[in-house]
Structures are given as C-alpha cells and as structure tokens.
Amino acid sequence: MGRPSLPLGTHGEIRCYLIAGKKYRARTLYRDYDGKVRPVERVGSSKTKARDTLRAALRDRERAVVGDEVTRNTRMAAVATLWLRELDESSKAYRTKRTYQEAWERDLSAAVADLRVFEVTVSVATRVLRSIRDTAGTGSAKHAKVVLSGVLGLAVRHDALDSNPMREVVIGTPARDTGKGPGDKMVLTxxxxxxxxxxxxxxxxxxxxxxxxxxxxxxxxxxxxxxxxxxxxxxxxxxxxxxxxxxxxxxxxxxxxxxxxxxxxxxxxxxxxxxxxxxxxxxxxxxxxxxxxxxxxxxxxxxxxxxxxxxxxxxxxxxxxxxxxxxxxxxxxxxxxxxxxxxxxxxxxxxxxxxxxxxxxxxxxxxxxxxxxxxxxxxxxxxxxxx
CATH class of the missing domain: 1.10.443.10 (Intergrase catalytic core)
Structure with missing residues (x-):
C-alpha cells in the first residue's frame, strides 16, 4: 500500500542538511491547494534557524496560495480578518459593525488570534468568554460570543470545521452579590x-x-x-x-x-x-x-x-x-x-x-x-x- 497523500495545505517532515559554508538547508514537501506536492526549502546558519525560516515560509505560502481559503490550521486572526471584511460589506448598521470590530480588537484578539481554527474548542471558547464576562461584563461577553460564532461559522463554510463549537458554549452569569452594582442594568417598573x-x-x-x-x-x-x-x-x-x-x-x-x-x-x-x-x-x-x-x-x-x-x-x-x-x-x-x-x-x-x-x-x-x-x-x- 502506498503512502497516504498529504492533506491540502499541509507539509511533510522537515529534514535538515549541512551544506557548504557551514549552513543548513531545511527541506520539506508541501501539498498546495491545486493538489500538487512541491518541495519547499530554506537556508539558515543553524538547524533551528533553517527550520524556523522554513516554517515561516510555509505559513506565508499558505496565505499566498490560499488567499481567502480557510483550513483547520489557519490562524484565528486571519479568519477574523475575513469575517470582519464580510461584516463591513454587509448591510448591517454602522454601529453594529463598529461594536463587533471593537469586540474583536478589545476582548478577543489577544485571547484567540494566534490559535488555529481547530484549537478553538467548546472548552477553550467557554473559558475565554467567561473571562471576558468576569472582567468586562456580560454585555461585552455576549458581543464577543457573536463575533466568535461568526468567525468560526466562516470556518465551517470553508469546510475547516464540521460544526460550529459555539453552539454548545454557555457563558452563564457571574456569581456576585444580588444588590445592584455599577455593572448591573436595572429593570424599570x-x-x-x-x-x-x-x-x-x-x-x-x-x-x-x-x-x-x-x-x-x-x-x-x-x-x-x-x-x-x-x-x-x-x-x-x-x-x-x-x-x-x-x-x-x-x-x-x-x-x-x-x-x-x-x-x-x-x-x-x-x-x-x-x-x-x-x-x-x-x-x-x-x-x-x-x-x-x-x-x-x-x-x-x-x-x-x-x-x-x-x-x-x-x-x-x-x-x-x-x-x-x-x-x-x-x-x-x-x-x-x-x-x-x-x-x-x-x-x-x-x-x-x-x-x-x-x-x-x-x-x-x-x-x-x-x-x-x-x-x-x-x-x-x-x-x-x-x-
């Protein structure tokens, strides 16, 4: 039985070779989104530097070749950029667009931007949103949930995920005194x-x-x-x-x-x-x-x-x-x-x-x-x- 082919947008094992001048060449095979497998290599002054340079090139290659394509390995920052672009081009009210843009930049970016799509599980999203709830308030957590659901929904549309994990996320309410505090919105009779x-x-x-x-x-x-x-x-x-x-x-x-x-x-x-x-x-x-x-x-x-x-x-x-x-x-x-x-x-x-x-x-x-x-x-x- 032959070796199974690489999934689209992934690479094989990275190997390093010593070359002239005491430098190292890091090399791997990368399967592009046209289905073809191509060699990709980079040179560095050490094995570590050569590998790091190659990995960076592979990330850049994914962005360059894929364009707006999203895979399970795509960073959340890139998917969010696509989703926010769609939002900006939609007919939603300007204030709504601004609210969700701010929710990403203020509350979500630092927490999930560097995660890959497949890493944003139900437990991870729940932990992030509850942290936002406890520090910025329930309103901010709800806005963040809408944004995160939209971003991951885009990933589902690109077949990067089978389903949106946000469907199972429950933010809950913070445990605090029942008296009205600065962040509590009263119900008016x-x-x-x-x-x-x-x-x-x-x-x-x-x-x-x-x-x-x-x-x-x-x-x-x-x-x-x-x-x-x-x-x-x-x-x-x-x-x-x-x-x-x-x-x-x-x-x-x-x-x-x-x-x-x-x-x-x-x-x-x-x-x-x-x-x-x-x-x-x-x-x-x-x-x-x-x-x-x-x-x-x-x-x-x-x-x-x-x-x-x-x-x-x-x-x-x-x-x-x-x-x-x-x-x-x-x-x-x-x-x-x-x-x-x-x-x-x-x-x-x-x-x-x-x-x-x-x-x-x-x-x-x-x-x-x-x-x-x-x-x-x-x-x-x-x-x-x-x-």
Missing part, C-alpha cells in the same frame, strides 16, 4: 418610573438635569420605547402634532473620520415606522417645539446632534448612588413592552410599536408594518408625568 421622574425634577441637581434635558428625555423614552439613537435622530419634520404621530426613520451614529451623523435607517427594516404616541407625550413635544431653536427634537447643548454615548453617561451619572443605579435607556424599552403586553396588545402590535422584526410570515405579508394604530398610545396614557 411603572412605580420606579414615577420615583425616577420625581428625582430628576425635584432633587438638588434638578436644574442641572433640566439643562441636560433628562426629564423630557426620560418621558419620551417611556412613551416611545425606542432606542436612544432613534430618539436623538428625530427632527421636527418627523412630528405630526395634529395626528400625534412620530416617524422614526433613522438613528444617530458616530462614524470614524466623520463624527456624529444620522444614519438613514434604523437597526432593522422593521424599525422604520410611524407610531401614534400618547397624548401626554404629544403635549410634551408641542411644548418643546415652541421653545426649539434647532431642527433636532433633543439637540446637544450647542444645538447640534446629540451623542447617544454621552447621553447614556449623563443618565448613569444622574442615578448614581440611587435605587436606579445601573439604569440603561433600554430599560424604558422593556418597560413599554411590558405595559403593552399587560394591556392586551398582540405581539404584532408590540413589535410594530417597538420596531422589532420577530414576526411570522403571515404577519409580514398581510399586515402593514409602516403604520400603527392607537392601541399602543392608549395603553401608555396613564403613565403621564406629574404636573
């Missing part, structure tokens, strides 16, 4: 919303919160349940006072080299929506429109676009050392969803109001996603702010 509004309007820092627009901003988040970037992207042309409707048609992002801008679409196609809002929320917007000196509904202090990240920081600072510590703008989104569910709205109506895309085929085909009736506004009518 209707009762807590009342206290939060009172805190922002009557505390010793109330005048500062008013200058930062936090009371009105909190009111609108609790009326709309929208994403913070969607709220800050609203200009006055999107508000129809007569009908008490808002057209949510974009989100604020920060693009590298450009700065803040309004992205002309939301996180998903379902997010492009017109909603009828509670009457009390419409009154708030009418008041603000009479006082407005800029096109934006919630501008920055200089009248320009407002930064979502800075707004989140302002909100966190406003509730530091209070029972609302850990409050995130998404808490209002969950609150609105809960209220609408309690009011008996269908999953379709709630999805339309919040701009979610989780709907059935029948609902997608036969129901109008671009406009919503008054049920959501009616359900939110009784959480009008005091005064």
């Amino acid at each position: 209707s009762e807590e919303l009342v206290g939060l509004r009172r805190h922002l309007r009557t505390s010793c820092d109330a005048s500062r919160y008013e200058r930062q627009d936090l009371p009105d901003l909190v009111d609108m988040l609790s009326a709309l349940g929208c994403r913070i970037g969607e709220l800050l992207a609203l200009d006055w042309s999107k508000f129809d006072a007569g009908r008490a409707t808002l057209a949510i048609e974009g989100t604020v992002i920060r693009e590298k080299g450009v700065g803040l801008k309004v992205q002309s679409h939301t996180k998903s196609s379902a997010g492009m929506r017109t909603v009828q809002i509670p009457k009390w929320a419409a009154k708030t917007l009418v008041r603000r429109s009479h006082e407005a000196t800029t096109e934006w509904v919630f501008p920055a202090a200089n009248g320009r676009l407002r930064d979502p990240d800075n707004t989140r920081k302002m909100l966190r600072k406003a509730v530091a050392a209070t029972s609302w510590m850990g409050l995130h703008p998404h808490a209002f989104r969950h609150l609105v969803a809960t209220r609408l569910d309690e009011a008996g709205l269908s999953a379709r109506e709630i999805a339309d109001y919040l701009g979610h895309e989780q709907v059935s085929m029948t609902q997608d085909v036969y129901m109008n996603r671009k406009s919503v009736g008054s049920s959501a506004a009616d359900a939110l009518a009784d959480i009008e702010p005091e005064g």
Whole structure:
C-alpha cells in the first residue's frame, strides 16, 4: 500500500542538511491547494534557524496560495480578518459593525488570534468568554460570543470545521452579590418610573438635569420605547402634532473620520415606522417645539446632534448612588413592552410599536408594518408625568 497523500495545505517532515559554508538547508514537501506536492526549502546558519525560516515560509505560502481559503490550521486572526471584511460589506448598521470590530480588537484578539481554527474548542471558547464576562461584563461577553460564532461559522463554510463549537458554549452569569452594582442594568417598573421622574425634577441637581434635558428625555423614552439613537435622530419634520404621530426613520451614529451623523435607517427594516404616541407625550413635544431653536427634537447643548454615548453617561451619572443605579435607556424599552403586553396588545402590535422584526410570515405579508394604530398610545396614557 502506498503512502497516504498529504492533506491540502499541509507539509511533510522537515529534514535538515549541512551544506557548504557551514549552513543548513531545511527541506520539506508541501501539498498546495491545486493538489500538487512541491518541495519547499530554506537556508539558515543553524538547524533551528533553517527550520524556523522554513516554517515561516510555509505559513506565508499558505496565505499566498490560499488567499481567502480557510483550513483547520489557519490562524484565528486571519479568519477574523475575513469575517470582519464580510461584516463591513454587509448591510448591517454602522454601529453594529463598529461594536463587533471593537469586540474583536478589545476582548478577543489577544485571547484567540494566534490559535488555529481547530484549537478553538467548546472548552477553550467557554473559558475565554467567561473571562471576558468576569472582567468586562456580560454585555461585552455576549458581543464577543457573536463575533466568535461568526468567525468560526466562516470556518465551517470553508469546510475547516464540521460544526460550529459555539453552539454548545454557555457563558452563564457571574456569581456576585444580588444588590445592584455599577455593572448591573436595572429593570424599570411603572412605580420606579414615577420615583425616577420625581428625582430628576425635584432633587438638588434638578436644574442641572433640566439643562441636560433628562426629564423630557426620560418621558419620551417611556412613551416611545425606542432606542436612544432613534430618539436623538428625530427632527421636527418627523412630528405630526395634529395626528400625534412620530416617524422614526433613522438613528444617530458616530462614524470614524466623520463624527456624529444620522444614519438613514434604523437597526432593522422593521424599525422604520410611524407610531401614534400618547397624548401626554404629544403635549410634551408641542411644548418643546415652541421653545426649539434647532431642527433636532433633543439637540446637544450647542444645538447640534446629540451623542447617544454621552447621553447614556449623563443618565448613569444622574442615578448614581440611587435605587436606579445601573439604569440603561433600554430599560424604558422593556418597560413599554411590558405595559403593552399587560394591556392586551398582540405581539404584532408590540413589535410594530417597538420596531422589532420577530414576526411570522403571515404577519409580514398581510399586515402593514409602516403604520400603527392607537392601541399602543392608549395603553401608555396613564403613565403621564406629574404636573
């Protein structure tokens, strides 16, 4: 029986030979991706240097010959580069692309970049992600898991892996005190919303919160349940006072080299929506429109676009050392969803109001996603702010 052929993209045993000038030649056979086996050799001043130089040449050869091909021996850094390129060319929102790019660079690169594809097993990935969870938080770990799953999914598509090990990875929750800490995001109830509004309007820092627009901003988040970037992207042309409707048609992002801008679409196609809002929320917007000196509904202090990240920081600072510590703008989104569910709205109506895309085929085909009736506004009518 003949010797079995080398797998594609691999080499045989490396042998070293002494040559003239007291140098050494390291030589091996490499099976290229066209199926042909070719000799590859390099020279060094010692056996070790000759072998190291040859191994480096083989790695370079794999990249040069394979191009975008991925094998089980390809380094994770190379696969991640391909995946991030695909991500950049996709239709995903700019902020999503940036989030996953940062997750790779900040949390994953140092941990897995030098590993080969086949070395990223379930246990290795679990250990890496739990380390990220414990040091950077659950949110960072979830983003890292999405990225790692995408990178290894690309490897599966290239036949470098039989299946994606990330399917079996469970991050879990860190063992810590049940009290709210700086990294814990609170769940906001209707009762807590009342206290939060009172805190922002009557505390010793109330005048500062008013200058930062936090009371009105909190009111609108609790009326709309929208994403913070969607709220800050609203200009006055999107508000129809007569009908008490808002057209949510974009989100604020920060693009590298450009700065803040309004992205002309939301996180998903379902997010492009017109909603009828509670009457009390419409009154708030009418008041603000009479006082407005800029096109934006919630501008920055200089009248320009407002930064979502800075707004989140302002909100966190406003509730530091209070029972609302850990409050995130998404808490209002969950609150609105809960209220609408309690009011008996269908999953379709709630999805339309919040701009979610989780709907059935029948609902997608036969129901109008671009406009919503008054049920959501009616359900939110009784959480009008005091005064």
